[in-house]
Structure formats: structure tokens, C-alpha cells
Amino acid sequence: MSDETSPSCTCIFWGVRGSTPCPNREQMEYGGNTTCVQIQLPEREEILIFDSGTGIRNLGQHLMQREHDLSGRIFITHPHWDHIQGFPFFEPLRGTSNRFHIHMPVQEEGSCREIMLGHFSKTFFPVAMDSLDAELSFVNQPPERRSYEGYEMEFMKASHSINTAIYKLHVNDRQLVFAPDNELVPSTYCSDPEQMGRIAAFINGADLLIHDAQYNLDAYENRQGWGHSPWEEVVRVASRSKVRKLCLTHHDPGADDEQLRQLDEHLQQEYGSCFETIELAKEGQTKKI
Ligand SMILES: [Zn+2]
Numbered sequence: 001m002s003d004e005t006s007p008s009c010t011c012i013f014w015g016v017r018g019s020t021p022c023p024n025r026e027q028m029e030y031g032g033n034t035t036c037v038q039i040q041l042p043e044r045e046e047i048l049i050f051d052s053g054t055g056i057r058n059l060g061q062h063l064m065q066r067e068h069d070l071s072g073r074i075f076i077t078h079p080h081w082d083h084i085q086g087f088p089f090f091e092p093l094r095g096t097s098n099r100f101h102i103h104m105p106v107q108e109e110g111s112c113r114e115i116m117l118g119h120f121s122k123t124f125f126p127v128a129m130d131s132l133d134a135e136l137s138f139v140n141q142p143p144e145r146r147s148y149e150g151y152e153m154e155f156m157k158a159s160h161s162i163n164t165a166i167y168k169l170h171v172n173d174r175q176l177v178f179a180p181d182n183e184l185v186p187s188t189y190c191s192d193p194e195q196m197g198r199i200a201a202f203i204n205g206a207d208l209l210i211h212d213a214q215y216n217l218d219a220y221e222n223r224q225g226w227g228h229s230p231w232e233e234v235v236r237v238a239s240r241s242k243v244r245k246l247c248l249t250h251h252d253p254g255a256d257d258e259q260l261r262q263l264d265e266h267l268q269q270e271y272g273s274c275f276e277t278i279e280l281a282k283e284g285q286t287k288k289i
């Protein structure tokens, strides 16, 4: 739990959509860009980013308006398209005085460097990798807690089809858990009690939990094993784990604003008393912890 007197961290949502971008008029309120979240650390210039879905393009444009050099870290949860697709369009990669470390859990095929720079092969992208003037380093993120400049990052393996991170950021006694792709299996299905126990312990007392809630229980029935959670189970586990603020994300590309607005209202009415805040993530939204 946080100490309310210490400076807070700001979390900015640049992409909240799961699976594929959906830039349609009826989806603009919650947003059509795929996963990207920026964290502004208290009293630090360093840039901290989770995932590089298409939302990272707008973040890049925003950062390039700054005059001074940019440096920071991008923590990628896993290399599914919706979490890396915006990377080649992140403009700060082309600034000679910029410096970024890119972290990703090791995969069966390819290191972090091979996968992220693989985007720039002629097959997928027209501009050669030589155009990346920033100083880049690539880190195969191990499943352990590590210290960085002014914060610590912890890692838990998600329940997802490939090696996927759930990241826990520790800064000034506050904890933010980022789990955009994680399948919490309801006990009415064949859930794994050990994995459920691990996740409950990992999120316990978190100041902010940003969690996958792509489906509801009805939709989940035909999508078990696809690697995403029904929101009902996320709310149940988060509430039992005494999460302070719950923010549900990775919205299904088939969900329009009307559907998401209705769910948002329902969450407030039914579960508002269980959390300090409970809501669906919206592109452009900021949250302080
Ligand atoms: Zn995803």
C-alpha cells in the first residue's frame, strides 16, 4: 500500500484495445489503438513505457515535442502483434541523441533484439533499420525483480499462449501491476489453483492493477484457452486481493463505445464500493497512483 505523502506516479493510456487496432467512429470514445501505457515517474525525466502497440505512435509524436534528449525503457510484455506493431512508428527511435532500452521475456524463437528488429526486414517495413539513429539496447527480461533508476520492476509469467510478462512496478512504496494479456480462468471451468494463487499473491494490495478483461463470461464460454480473461473473474480476484484501483483494458475490437459505456456504468454501480476506483481504460486517460 502506498504512502500518500510521497510524490505520485502518473499513468497515461495511449492504447487500450486488444488484438487489433479498430479506428472506427463508434469506437473512438474508448479508443482504437492497441496496447501502450506511459508511466511518468515522480521527479524523473526518464521515460517508462509498457508495450508498443499502435498507441506508441502518438506517444512518440508527443515526446518529440520536447526539446531535450530522450532516454528511457520500454517493457514489452510479449511479442504478439498488438503489443509491438507500433514500434517502427515510434519517432524517438530516429533521434540521434535519444537512448532506449527495450525489454522483453525471452521467446522460443528469437531474442528481444531479433524480434523487435525483425519488424524492419524488407518483408514487413519499407524503411531500413539504418534509419534508427537512437542508441538502442535490447534486454531479454529474466523473471525476477530488478532495480532501475528510481524504481524496481518485478516479473511474473502470465497465463497466455507464449512467454508473457505481468510487470509490477515498485516506486516510492507504490505498486502498479500491468497485465494486459492474462487468462484468469473462472473456477466453474478447469482453473489451475496454483496459478490463481500466484496471481492473487502478485497483485495483493496493488495501488493500481491494469488487467486484461477482453470478454464477459458469456463470450468466454467459446474462447477458453485464448489467453484472455472475463471481466467478472478479474473483478472477483482483484477485490479479494485488496487492489486499490482497478482499471480493465485490452478491450475486444468487436466492442463499441455503447457496450463499453454500459459495462463501465455497471462496474461503478455493482463494484464501486469494493475499490477506490474501478473503470475501463480509455485512450488519453491519465491516472495517478
Ligand atoms: Zn494482446
Ligand SMILES: [Zn+2]
Residues within 6 Å of the ligand: 078, 080, 160, 181, 227
Ligand atoms: Zn497476447
